[in-house]
Amino acid sequence: xxxxxxxxxxxxxxxxxxWAMSASGSVLAAARSDQxxxxxxxxxxxxxxxxxxxxWVIDDIPIIACxxxxxxxxxxxxxxxxxxxxxxxxxxxxxxxxxxxHIIAGLMQTNPADVxxxxxxxxxxxxxxxxxxDGVICLPGTHTKWVHVSADEVVSFQTYMTGDLFAAxxxxxxxxxxxxxxxxxxxxxxVGVNDAISRPERIAARLFxxxxxxxxxxxxxxxARASLSGLLIGAELAGAKPYWLGQQIAVIGAGNxxxxxxxxxxxxxxxxxxxxxxxxxxxxxxxxxxRLKG
Amino acid sequence: xxxxxxxxxxxxxxxxxxWAMSASGSVLAAARSDQxxxxxxxxxxxxxxxxxxxxWVIDDIPIIACxxxxxxxxxxxxxxxxxxxxxxxxxxxxxxxxxxxHIIAGLMQTNPADVxxxxxxxxxxxxxxxxxxDGVICLPGTHTKWVHVSADEVVSFQTYMTGDLFAAxxxxxxxxxxxxxxxxxxxxxxVGVNDAISRPERIAARLFxxxxxxxxxxxxxxxARASLSGLLIGAELAGAKPYWLGQQIAVIGAGNxxxxxxxxxxxxxxxxxxxxxxxxxxxxxxxxxxRLKG
Numbered sequence: 001x002x003x004x005x006x007x008x009x010x011x012x013x014x015x016x017x018x019w020a021m022s023a024s025g026s027v028l029a030a031a032r033s034d035q036x037x038x039x040x041x042x043x044x045x046x047x048x049x050x051x052x053x054x055x056w057v058i059d060d061i062p063i064i065a066c067x068x069x070x071x072x073x074x075x076x077x078x079x080x081x082x083x084x085x086x087x088x089x090x091x092x093x094x095x096x097x098x099x100x101x102h103i104i105a106g107l108m109q110t111n112p113a114d115v116x117x118x119x120x121x122x123x124x125x126x127x128x129x130x131x132x133x134d135g136v137i138c139l140p141g142t143h144t145k146w147v148h149v150s151a152d153e154v155v156s157f158q159t160y161m162t163g164d165l166f167a168a169x170x171x172x173x174x175x176x177x178x179x180x181x182x183x184x185x186x187x188x189x190x191v192g193v194n195d196a197i198s199r200p201e202r203i204a205a206r207l208f209x210x211x212x213x214x215x216x217x218x219x220x221x222x223x224a225r226a227s228l229s230g231l232l233i234g235a236e237l238a239g240a241k242p243y244w245l246g247q248q249i250a251v252i253g254a255g256n257x258x259x260x261x262x263x264x265x266x267x268x269x270x271x272x273x274x275x276x277x278x279x280x281x282x283x284x285x286x287x288x289x290x291r292l293k294g
Numbered sequence: 295x296x297x298x299x300x301x302x303x304x305x306x307x308x309x310x311x312x313w314a315m316s317a318s319g320s321v322l323a324a325a326r327s328d329q330x331x332x333x334x335x336x337x338x339x340x341x342x343x344x345x346x347x348x349x350w351v352i353d354d355i356p357i358i359a360c361x362x363x364x365x366x367x368x369x370x371x372x373x374x375x376x377x378x379x380x381x382x383x384x385x386x387x388x389x390x391x392x393x394x395x396h397i398i399a400g401l402m403q404t405n406p407a408d409v410x411x412x413x414x415x416x417x418x419x420x421x422x423x424x425x426x427x428d429g430v431i432c433l434p435g436t437h438t439k440w441v442h443v444s445a446d447e448v449v450s451f452q453t454y455m456t457g458d459l460f461a462a463x464x465x466x467x468x469x470x471x472x473x474x475x476x477x478x479x480x481x482x483x484x485v486g487v488n489d490a491i492s493r494p495e496r497i498a499a500r501l502f503x504x505x506x507x508x509x510x511x512x513x514x515x516x517x518a519r520a521s522l523s524g525l526l527i528g529a530e531l532a533g534a535k536p537y538w539l540g541q542q543i544a545v546i547g548a549g550n551x552x553x554x555x556x557x558x559x560x561x562x563x564x565x566x567x568x569x570x571x572x573x574x575x576x577x578x579x580x581x582x583x584x585r586l587k588g
Contacts, residue, residue, distance in 0.1 A: 108509075108510055109506075109510075110510055110511070112499075112503055112506075113503055113506040113507040113509070113510040113511050113513075114502070114503065114506045114510070115506050115509055115510065142468075143468065143502060158499050159499065159502040159503075159506065160498040160499050160502060161467060161468065161469075161498060161501050161502040161505075162498055164467040164468055165463065165467065165498065165501075167466070167467075168462040168463055168465075168466040168467045169459065169462055171462075171466065172461070172462040172465065172466045173455060173458040173459065173461075173462045174436075174437065174455065174458055175455075200494045200495035200497075201494035201495075201529065201532035201533045201535075202533045203494075203497075203529065203533070204454040204455060204456055204459065204526070204529055204530050204533055205406075205452050205453065205454050205530075205533050205534070207455050207459075208408070208437060208453040208454060208455040209406055209407055209408065209453075211455075212403075212406075212407040212408045212409050212453065213407040215402075215407070215409055216402055216403075216404055216407040216408070216409065217404070217407050219407075232498070235495065235497065235498055236498050236499075238495035239495045239496045239497070239498055239499050240499070241495075
């Protein structure tokens with residue numbers, strides 16, 4: 001392998017991905033590790049990176065990292081940038097004598113209080129590939145972000161803990177008996193979305209009804225699972241309506257969850273562009289490297 | 295101890311309480327056990343009852359039981375009664391040659407699908423002490439019930455899994471870092487209730503804001519905990535408004551949770567009567583015994 005000009009790192013709570021990069025932005029090699037920020041103490045990040053990238057040259061070249069690696073409990077704390085602001089690397093620090101680590105700052109909003117770490121790099125990557133793009137970016141996940149972008153700045157954002165709720169409700173309430181399934185009922189998803197958007201106040205009752213429908217009317221688990229997802233995503237769309245209504249929308253993320261958001265938005269006659277998340281993160285890290293060098 | 299005329303049993307998912315009763319309704323002795331329906335197979339209920347009531351005469355006298363003991367996975371399945379209906383014992387069965395067990399039927403509603411087991415006995419107890427009472431009964435708990443009662447019948451009911459959600463969200467989402475506390479902020483509870491009632495669609499965003507307020511503005515855990523409770527109960531009141539608006543309201547249950555519901559209703563200018571749950575359950579079992587004998 002040719003000696004990389006820099007290293008790109010996406011280091012989240014539960015895993016890490018790294019890319020050896022050329023100055024022109026080509027990927028020379030890729031690596032990954034299950035040692036996420038949640039499993040590591042500050043002094044364990046450097047050995048974990050060396051182990052995962054075994055054989056790469058990583059000393060004395062820029063390492064550009066994003067994600068929870070910059071949290072207070074991470075490798076080095078990267079202070080939040082306060083919106084409205086553009087997305088830039090923040091912390092230029094040297095955790096050892098030979099590593100040149102730059103962690104991209106997360107974003108903070110003071111009122112209403114909100115935070116993100118990692119998504120700002122996806123936003124920067126999307127903007128680097130879509131010049132002069134104004135609109136709303138949705139990043140589905142455990143904590144889904146809705147982000148208003150204008151003139152290459154993040155103007156405001158709002159987090160919905162929809163994925164976190166889905167896992168907690170599906171795994172740790174009475175619905176755990178009702179929603180474990182590999183099946184999926186798309187019609188039930190659509191009904192759930194529309195129900196929750198039109199009557200968001202009914203959610204807590206509709207949730208228990210998924211259990212009761214199983215007992216009383218033999219509703220299948222695949223239907224209940226899709227209903228739960230639809231209700232929670234629909235409730236999110238109801239709340240986030242001031243963000244997406246009448247706006248250009250991009251939904252950035254991986255696989256099936258992103259498709260569900262696009263489908264749910266389409267049900268509200270709100271067309272959204274679906275964007276693959278992986279390449280976008282690397283584009284954001286690359287944009288940060290260029291700002292650093294430029 | 296004088297020989298009881300009958301035995302009252304409240305057997306739920308996680309524990310069991312029993313009372314040795316005289317025909318006139320006096321309590322001769324009380325017993326309890328942590329062996330709930332969730333821990334027992336059908337053939338283990340009789341030994342569990344004998345162990346908990348060690349020394350009582352329980353053979354050849356009526357045993358009136360309510361709760362999950364009558365579920366499909368319980369001691370003996372008591373079929374649901376379908377609302378609208380009055381509350382009566384349903385299953386007159388003999389699990390052994392000497393025990394005379396009568397389990398009170400739970401209630402089922404087919405559309406919208408809903409079920410209850412145990413609360414129907416509290417409703418019957420309340421009605422036995424409040425003749426000709428019409429109105430709405432709220433029974434707060436893991437699965438809070440709102441019940442429309444008229445002419446001594448349950449007309450309809452609706453379940454909100456608010457307590458289940460509080461436990462799952464507080465224990466199994468990112469908010470577990472924010473809401474563990476012995477402190478309580480009543481003002482934050484009130485704000486949460488009013489927020490959720492006036493803007494129920496904002497709930498999923500407000501939930502994450504409890505985490506963000508801690509990171510950004512140093513919100514204390516006692517405030518976040520009370521806010522979470524207020525938001526969830528407020529969302530429930532928003533959904534249950536067709537039940538309670540303009541109605542006579544009784545809130546039946548134990549301790550602090552019941553007080554929170556009464557407080558939240560008062561914030562909506564809906565005065566509610568608070569009723570202690572324990573005596574009510576026994577009154578319901580006593581009413582069932584009298585119907586059995588009468």
